[in-house]
Amino acid sequence: MGTELAKAVVDGVLTGGVYALMAAGLTLIFGVMEIINIAQGVMVILGAYLSYTLQVHAGIDPFVGLLITIPVMFLIGMAIEWGFIRRLASRDRTALSILATFAVAIVIEGVLTQAYSADLRSLNAWYVERSVHVLGFYLPYIYLFGFALAVVLLGALYLFVYRTRTGYSIGASMQNRAGAQLIGIDIDRVSAITFGIGAAATAAGGMVYGATNTFNPDSGYDLISRLLVIVVLGGLGSIGGALVAAVLALVIEDMTAVLWSPVWSSTMFFAVLVLVLVVRPTGLFGQQAVRAQ
Amino acid sequence: MKVATRSVIVLALACAIAFPFVFRNPATTSIAFFTVLYVAAASAWNVFSGYSGYMALGNAVFYGSGAYFIANVTNHLNLSGGVGIFAWVPVAGLFSGIVAIPVGWLALRTRRHTFVVITIAIFFIFQLLAYNLQSVTNGSAGMQLPLPPWIAATYNDYFYFAALIAAVIAILVSWLVRRSHFGLQLLAIRDDEDRARGLGVHTERVKLMAFVLSGVLTGMCGAIYAYYLGSVYPPFAFEAIFDLTVALMAFLGGLGTVSGPVIGALLIEPFQQYLTQQFTAAGLSLILFGALFLIVIGFLPQGIVPSAEALLKRVKEARTR
Amino acid sequence: MTALLEFQGVTKSFGGLRALDGCSFEVEEGSIVGLIGPNGSGKTTMFNVVTGYERADAGSILLAGNEITGASPGRICELGVGRTFQLTRVFARLTLLENLRVGRAGVPRARRQELFSDGRCMQLLDFVGLAESARVQAGTLSYGQRKLVELAMILAQDPRVVLLDEPAGGINPLLITQIGERIRELNRRGVTFLVVEHNMEFVMGLCDIVWVMERGTVIAHGEPEQVRSDPRVLDAYLGGALDEDEQEEATR
Numbered sequence: 001m002g003t004e005l006a007k008a009v010v011d012g013v014l015t016g017g018v019y020a021l022m023a024a025g026l027t028l029i030f031g032v033m034e035i036i037n038i039a040q041g042v043m044v045i046l047g048a049y050l051s052y053t054l055q056v057h058a059g060i061d062p063f064v065g066l067l068i069t070i071p072v073m074f075l076i077g078m079a080i081e082w083g084f085i086r087r088l089a090s091r092d093r094t095a096l097s098i099l100a101t102f103a104v105a106i107v108i109e110g111v112l113t114q115a116y117s118a119d120l121r122s123l124n125a126w127y128v129e130r131s132v133h134v135l136g137f138y139l140p141y142i143y144l145f146g147f148a149l150a151v152v153l154l155g156a157l158y159l160f161v162y163r164t165r166t167g168y169s170i171g172a173s174m175q176n177r178a179g180a181q182l183i184g185i186d187i188d189r190v191s192a193i194t195f196g197i198g199a200a201a202t203a204a205g206g207m208v209y210g211a212t213n214t215f216n217p218d219s220g221y222d223l224i225s226r227l228l229v230i231v232v233l234g235g236l237g238s239i240g241g242a243l244v245a246a247v248l249a250l251v252i253e254d255m256t257a258v259l260w261s262p263v264w265s266s267t268m269f270f271a272v273l274v275l276v277l278v279v280r281p282t283g284l285f286g287q288q289a290v291r292a293q
Numbered sequence: 294m295k296v297a298t299r300s301v302i303v304l305a306l307a308c309a310i311a312f313p314f315v316f317r318n319p320a321t322t323s324i325a326f327f328t329v330l331y332v333a334a335a336s337a338w339n340v341f342s343g344y345s346g347y348m349a350l351g352n353a354v355f356y357g358s359g360a361y362f363i364a365n366v367t368n369h370l371n372l373s374g375g376v377g378i379f380a381w382v383p384v385a386g387l388f389s390g391i392v393a394i395p396v397g398w399l400a401l402r403t404r405r406h407t408f409v410v411i412t413i414a415i416f417f418i419f420q421l422l423a424y425n426l427q428s429v430t431n432g433s434a435g436m437q438l439p440l441p442p443w444i445a446a447t448y449n450d451y452f453y454f455a456a457l458i459a460a461v462i463a464i465l466v467s468w469l470v471r472r473s474h475f476g477l478q479l480l481a482i483r484d485d486e487d488r489a490r491g492l493g494v495h496t497e498r499v500k501l502m503a504f505v506l507s508g509v510l511t512g513m514c515g516a517i518y519a520y521y522l523g524s525v526y527p528p529f530a531f532e533a534i535f536d537l538t539v540a541l542m543a544f545l546g547g548l549g550t551v552s553g554p555v556i557g558a559l560l561i562e563p564f565q566q567y568l569t570q571q572f573t574a575a576g577l578s579l580i581l582f583g584a585l586f587l588i589v590i591g592f593l594p595q596g597i598v599p600s601a602e603a604l605l606k607r608v609k610e611a612r613t614r
Numbered sequence: 615m616t617a618l619l620e621f622q623g624v625t626k627s628f629g630g631l632r633a634l635d636g637c638s639f640e641v642e643e644g645s646i647v648g649l650i651g652p653n654g655s656g657k658t659t660m661f662n663v664v665t666g667y668e669r670a671d672a673g674s675i676l677l678a679g680n681e682i683t684g685a686s687p688g689r690i691c692e693l694g695v696g697r698t699f700q701l702t703r704v705f706a707r708l709t710l711l712e713n714l715r716v717g718r719a720g721v722p723r724a725r726r727q728e729l730f731s732d733g734r735c736m737q738l739l740d741f742v743g744l745a746e747s748a749r750v751q752a753g754t755l756s757y758g759q760r761k762l763v764e765l766a767m768i769l770a771q772d773p774r775v776v777l778l779d780e781p782a783g784g785i786n787p788l789l790i791t792q793i794g795e796r797i798r799e800l801n802r803r804g805v806t807f808l809v810v811e812h813n814m815e816f817v818m819g820l821c822d823i824v825w826v827m828e829r830g831t832v833i834a835h836g837e838p839e840q841v842r843s844d845p846r847v848l849d850a851y852l853g854g855a856l857d858e859d860e861q862e863e864a865t866r
Contacts, residue, residue: 028407034406036406084591088594092346094406094409095346095348096590096594098348098350099537099540099541099544100586100590102406103583103584103586103590104583105586106534106579106580106582106586107579107584107587109565109576110577110578110579110580110581110582111580112575113575113576114578115576116577118575141436147413158591208468216578221533222417225413225414225417228409228410228414229414231410231413232407232410235408241430251337252411266421267421267422267425269416270415270417273411273420274411274414277402277403277411278399278402281402281403281404282404282407283407284404286407373808434712436737452736466739474715474718474719477708477715477716478716480705480712481705481708484707484708485704485706485725486705488704489706489716490687490688491665491667491688491691491697491718492688492691492716492720493688493691493692493717493719493721493771494719494720495719497689500859513721530705
């Protein structure tokens, strides 16, 4: 039991890190643009398929393939923002964004179904099959590498937001959209880049997801539901919150599987959100909503 | 109500009643059934989300609750198929309404943005419960409903009329709410909730009541759907795309109007059914549906009914000059 | 005359900032009271505390002798206190008549029928000169017109005392005069007013008594002419500027 529990915690932390990366993209988008990108889930799957295609058709290792998939998803993200998000009316913007991104998600799912069919796929590499022996159990290398990747990318994101000028614009826009415009920040450019970053995160997350799970175009629903839970749990707009929430929720889920039953672990994942919101309606680190609705 | 509007309504109702007798083909009546069912479901969704401005994307919870309720009742009471089963539809609706009380209480504690997400989360919880609460839902094996003794030629007709009754009730409720003080309070909440509260509106109570009302109506739709299918399974009862479809319909027709969701459903559902029948390639139908959605949002952000009203107004003004 | 609204030693801080510091004053029934003071003196905070949008840290607020400290905005409304906002807010997608009717929930059940009848609502709209726009969406009106709608909305609930937050702000002089006349007319009919304003002419011409706030407390009060020449008041408003002038003199 002890070993299983330890494994559950370690699993939870490691996968939590990867989920945190994808959720960070989602919460960043909300913080800067005040829109909820429902397509984030299926974009992760898209990233997974891109990595899969590179591996199967060009023999490129998934990690190496990131050098291609990350920029590609970044551009796709910018294109989606420019094409569908930018022209949303400012009244009811958030509500409209939910419908619009949901529609984009459906289109992407449709394209993936046409291109790849509904067969389950998975990424393969030596680090997926081989494990390291630690603390009395076996841990596939991919979990460690994936976590390391997430840490590196989150660190890069942090440096970008707090140490570069463009990043600073993004951070300022997160604090105060109208104010940012007043001091001369090009809100359109910032929005495009932000969305691109959110999409780039899905490329990385997608690769790891694809290596640790089987997936098909339908997997996007489960994924987005989890990402939304993490983002709300951590507090909309808080990247640190997303990190804490991701690790917390996944550890609890994995521990539930060991302590109670695997059948109820997924339900527990969602139940954590419900429980927290009863006590703290704005999430763990959410600010009391000051923005007008 | 104006004479012109009244005659349109009577005419529409007459057409609706006559429809299955004129178009006898079961394939057609099947499309008609789903269309009318979604007219009811979209109107139900609009009663809360359209009027209050809080976008609830978890109404499938009530759809599924109604479905599982009627499945359980018919099984436990060992009922045999027939018209009598329809009597349980309103009860299923009430059950869904009761479910809506704690769900609504929880979800409405949050502000608008979080509200959407928590309704989605609650939806997934219910879907998971449907898979896991074996004793109540029989898990992924699903539950069967009694088979009605009707012949294939007129099978759909019974369901069509049940759905029609549900639709009429939903539209009636929607209309009554719209012209009542209760509805005014909802619309005020939509425009400026804090101001409404400052004027003495009991916003918590009003929102919850509308939410529960929406739940009752949606639950009835779910029960009818379950009986029509003859069986209930978790992914069909709790369907991820249900809320999006219903939202699109209300949106297309015009959120917060009575006729909006009706028109939206009348336009979209036949199209959706046609897509599923024509394009067995599931991917293509998804692409088309999503693209349609984006076009609607892009070009008709107000919805058909308000845009038409605005256009009519401009025409009238131009004429009086 | 008795004090309708009383403020006793109210304190309110936001983090490290003390917005109200032992603030005390009173509003007599049937009067029009002005509240002035430089920016940041705590006027709007005071309004928010009275109407329940903020909670006082210490002190009490009495309405006709009854404690209303800490009551919710809806409750304050029911008790007969109406309030407008600095940035005028109306229900944009509702018609003017509908805007007025929203307040129905904020009055005791027994009076709802009488107060919100079609006749009375139209009367109120007529009073503010907007009767012909009764069925127009409020969002299409100009800012000044919306201010009038807001006033009508408050009046619909037949309040005993009305708190006006910068009623003359952002509108043209003609409209300002009209609003002043409306307030006086209503006062004659028995409504008490507490007006926060920066427009000195408006305040001096309208109010019976003026209270002056600075840095969260009251520093002076009295009739308009008294207050106008009170050295403490002048100092509060002009203090910094005088220092600059003195400096300039010195460096010549």
